[in-house]
Amino acid sequence: MSTKTGYKKEDGKNAFYERAGPDELAKQPVNPAKKNPPDKLSKEDWAVLKNHLEGRLSMLRTWRDTWWIQNYSDLARFILPRRSIWLTQSAGGLPSPNTMTRGLEINESILDPTATFATRICAGGLMSGLASPSRPWFKMVPAQRGVNIDDEARQWLDSIEDVIYTVLARSNFYNAFAQECEDIVIFGTAVNIIYEDEKDLIRCYTPCVGEYYLASGATMRVDGLYRAFVMTVAQMVDFFGLENCSPDIQKLWKEKGGALTTERLVAHSIEPNFAVGNGVGKVKGDFTWREVYWMYGSGGAYPMAMRGFMDNPFTASRWSTQSNDAYGRSPGMDILPDVRQLQVETARKAEGIEKGLRPPLIGSAELLNKPTTQLPGHLTILNGDVGPGKGIRSIYDAQFDLDHVSQDIALIQARIKTGLFNDLFLAIIEGPTNEKTKFEIQARLTEKMQVIGPVIENLLSESLQPKLKRIFSILKRKGMIPPTPKSMQGVPLDIQFVSILALAQKSASTGGIEALMRMVGELGQIHPDVLDIPDFDETLQEYNDLLGNKQKILKGPKTIAAVRQQRAEQQKQQQQSAMAEQVAKTADKGAGAANTLSQTPVGSGTDALSAILGTGGNSQRL
Secondary structure: OOOOOOOOOOOOOOOOHHHHOOHHHHHOOOOOOOOOOOOOOOOHHHHHHHHHHHHHHHHHHHHHHHHHHHHHHHHHOOOHHHHHHOOOOOOOOOOOOOOOOOOOOOOOOOOOOOOHHHHHHHHHHHHHHHHOOOOOOOOEEEEEOOOOOOHHHHHHHHHHHHHHHHHHOOOOHHHHHHHHHHHHHHHOOEEEEEEOOOOOEEEEOOEEEEEEEEEEOOOEEEEEEEEEEEHHHHHHHHHHHHHHHHHHHHHHHOOHHHHHHHHEEEEEEEEEEEEEEEEEOOOOOOOOEEEEEEEOOOOOOOEEEEEOOOOOOOOEEEOOOOOOOOOOOHHHHHHHHHHHHHHHHHHHHHHHHHHHHHHOEEHHHHOOOOOOOOOOOOOOOOOOOOOOOOOOOEEOOOOOHHHHHHHHHHHHHHHHHHHHHHHHOHHHHHOOOOOOHHHEEEEEHHHHHHHHHHHHHHHHHHHHHHHHHHHHHHHHHHHOOEEEEEOHHHOOOEEEOOOOHHHHOHHHHHHHHHHHHHHHHHHHOHHHHHHHHHHHHHHHHHHHHHOOHHHOOOHHHHHHHHHHHHHHHHHHHHHHHHHHHHHHHHHHHHHHHHHHHHEEEEEOOOHHHHHOOOOOOOOOOO
């Protein structure tokens, strides 16, 4: 991220949704004001652009069909039925407006919800481990190593962090990221869109699986997002503004009443801002990205919104990737065979219990059309003697061995929890009771982090880092980033992640520093010269960076130099004062000794001092 000023404002002519809300909806007139269509596109140009958009959306949907048929449908049915529209949409692959089926029971396939519960633990562990709202999880640092950071720069970096943390807490960022973590655990892919917002500064949108289609570029990054979803008339007027809606929507808005809840299919695209046809569709300006909202199909003579972006407004994070696939693989796909088997065995176990409690029966011919009962304590009458083979009895002579079925189900449940990393995120709760010390827990976490480490790097690089860059750009344009100090002008910034999972990956580095310092301290007691080898200033700075603490808790180089110079001067003054005091004490002792000698007679009228100095009255020269 650059610290230079002069960010170009995004083209917000039609970005009505940046201020969408009840207050704006209340301002909408009955009839829209007439608007000059060329403000958007001419009908001819829009026909060309729309043909491109709907053609690409159709092809992207075809590419996604295999993910839909082979993976997503079963993942939704057996694990997260409420997080997908696969079970409530039309067979054509697009959501069906006005189906009124969203609240229907759609989890009949889940007989054992172990996978659903384990998903909550894994998604919650990822969310709190990567971007917890209750503790710092990132810090701003210079992108260039070796840059001297003075006190002013440290305070500036900390102030940027404070501003971003405040905006994240004020918006729906954390709720959206929590949902993103759940999607990526099961479906392997999660999409998030970040818009500017007049009320909360930013607003995050997390489309559900089945609603979006992705395209990847030559660098294997996702660079195209298409969506098809339904919105009610009231939602469309609120989101786009009445004047930007199609005549059909404007008519339904005028009717009010039940017409406001009528749904229409809306299409959405975000892709690089390239021209279509003979230079059609490119948003004017130096914009990298183009966004278009339109009524899918025949509705709408113009787009409902069209704008440009300097930076990518969406992220598409993936658990793991393969080649240039736009969609990711997930642990949910890994455990899907176990989840299917679990549902089958749970059904068979319930069937076995039912047959044991209420077994299928056989009865003698005498009971045909006779009153019988199977209630405890009741009596069924038979003609003649009741001998073997007479009366009513179970078809099965042996009892079902449900213990083995229960044991196998427990093994499957354990595999599902392991596949969703519950042992990592519940290391303290479910770990051995004799491994509760900090060192033992840290050792277990470090070992398990080796398995999930690459995934954490994917999420940091594909999800959180671009999100923070996008938010930083928005705040920069809004003038909420403090002015850059002189020492940081022209110095690019970088993001360093200091969340629990990010720090766990760095634990080897911090452990190495601690081990080195312990050895230096121990050797220094035997050989003091060893203390001259480490650079304690750099070591402490590096350790502080690895721990993710704020810059301001350590003094800057200039402050440290001034403090040390002041301490050296104080020590010098103390040494001079001590020497002067010692000289004075020595002089006092000498004066006292001379006085004693002068008062000590040695005979012949001579004192000891005179005798020593050879100045006595009776002294003779030899």
